[in-house]
Amino acid sequence: MTYAAAALADSVALQQQDIADYLATLEARSYKVLADFVDADGGVIALAQAIERARKDKATLLVAGVESLPADALSEVVDDPRVELLAARMPDSDKYQLLVYAAVAQQERAQVRQNIKEALAQSQKKLGGLREATRRRNEALKKEARIRAQGLAEIILPLREQGYSLRAIAAALTEAGHLTPQGRPWQAVQIKRLFDRLDAAQG
Secondary structure: OEEEEOEOOEOHHHHHHHHHHHHHOOOHHHOOOOOEEEEOOOOOHHHHHHHHHHHHHOOEEEEOOHHHOOHHHHHHHHHOOOOEEEEOOOOOOOHHHHHHHHHHHHHHHHHHHHHHHHHHHHHHHHHHHHHHHHHHHHHHHHHHHHHHHHHHHHHHHHHHHOOOOHHHHHHHHHHOOOOOOOOOOOOHHHHHHHHHHHHHHHO
16 A cells, blocks of 8 residues: 655655655565555645555555655554554664654754745845835836937927827937837837826826
């Protein structure tokens, strides 16, 4: 009987591979896998079924490691003489040794969660400063864009009034030697943004 479950930094696929690797070290005649149980969504329904099936068939419950089992389920299995528990990553350990390993692993997971929580808090603090810097930079860029648009207003507004298209106005600006802030020829979409800024300023 095999069981795998989504665990912290330990995917179901990785657990199943460890189980398969362990079984490959055994002679095929020495065992028979009665069923495979998987809890991939954080639940324990398949685990309960696996434990019950192991009790019924007096089978060994094979997991990749103790981190696959919740603490209460591990204690239940350890205290039940009808269920044998085997960890593929620690095949020489008995149930009680696995219980000790599980306690250590639980402490390590708690420490990992605490480290993640602290790292996120630091990240949020830094992100707040970055957001403020980004806001100020965007405001400065918008101000520069408004000034630039106003500087070109006397050229492009008359052209619009005369019915020139955005593309024609872009070509006229470029030919007159007025390039974009990046030193490139003007495009129609950029001319439209200039008009939008000028209209917003007038409105």
